[in-house]
Amino acid sequence: MHDHVLTFKCDLDILGTANSFLKHTLVPAQVTYPWSTETRSTMQLQKETVANEDQGKLNWPDNGSGMFVVANVEKPNAFGESPGFLIKPSQGGAGTYLTVQNSSNLKEAGHFTSNHLFVAQRRDTEPFASHSDNSNDPGNPIVNFNDFSNSEGLEQQDLVLWFNLGMG
Template identity: 45%
Template sequence: MHDHVLNFKADFDILGTDNTMELVTINPVTESYPWSDHPRNTMKLIRHEVATEDESRLNWDPNGQTQYRIVNKDKPNKYGEYRGYRILPSQGTIHLAINNSSNLGNAANWAYHDLQITKQKDTEPRSANPQNGEDVYEPLVNFDRFFDGESLDQEDLVLWFNLGMHHIPHTGDLPNTVFTTAHSAIQITPSNYFDRDQSRDTVNMVRLDYAPGKSILKTFGQAPQICPTDWEGGYY
């Protein structure tokens, strides 16, 4: 048995290069309210900013209770919320199951966490080198050396994330391993980035009727006309 772990680099620039990693975690609490005659079991949000590289090597929270957001604190939306993008696990994300691998040494230190954040540097273009296996204890690129305590507060951030699968062979793998179910993915989606639901713009439609020598344009939906077009030159 073995692990398949692939490392990806995502360089975020949310409304500029001054960004921060914000963790938003659902916390179960028991709360008493003036309008209730008994305590309520409910939940609240705990917000935490990843301040430095030393605390930026993360694993997905159990039960999906934490959202990982790259935000720009200097440019909130009109409601005062930090605009950014959230990163969430989607399908079968993993990191290396063993610790201090005797085979890998320091050649794949990027594989031990799901998410890792560093300050962008041109001298750190990738997490490994094809020749790392030549000397696993002193590889050409040792990913651990990227993490030297630098501040991540409103800096140009790079997210390193892993996808992959734990491969425990079974009889259905003989004679060829079937990978049709070997899916791994994350989601990167806007968070407070827009002031409204962007899908509302898709309700607008255009109907174009063709007739000899002319065309008839009809728009309907919420906007009077969503495809400004110069029709003076004839029809199309």
């Protein structure tokens, strides 16, 4: 048995290269509305900014309860909303990442497959998540994706998304 994981690099620039990455999650809530005398079970949208590359190692939310946004928070539109692109993960097998974590075969060469999505600052020195010759020396790969994530800040930076699609 084995997985097939395809990794894509996506560079979205919203009104310039200074963008932020946001998590929007639907959470259960108990709310008393001004027009009601009773508390209602409902849901609310919880918004959170992903501050750094360590927090940018993400998996698709359970139950379709979340989405991600690449936005320019410094250039709100006429309605006070930050323009951006919404990423709404689908349910099903499209978001496969490597099933076997810390593989003794892949060693340091397969870190790009450990999550569905990675958010990082854009670097010209990081054009690919892997290299065709990584399998020659997986303990010391030509491209080690783990080096791409080094706690750098993600707020209003030139961002790239690395996301995995595939099947188990």
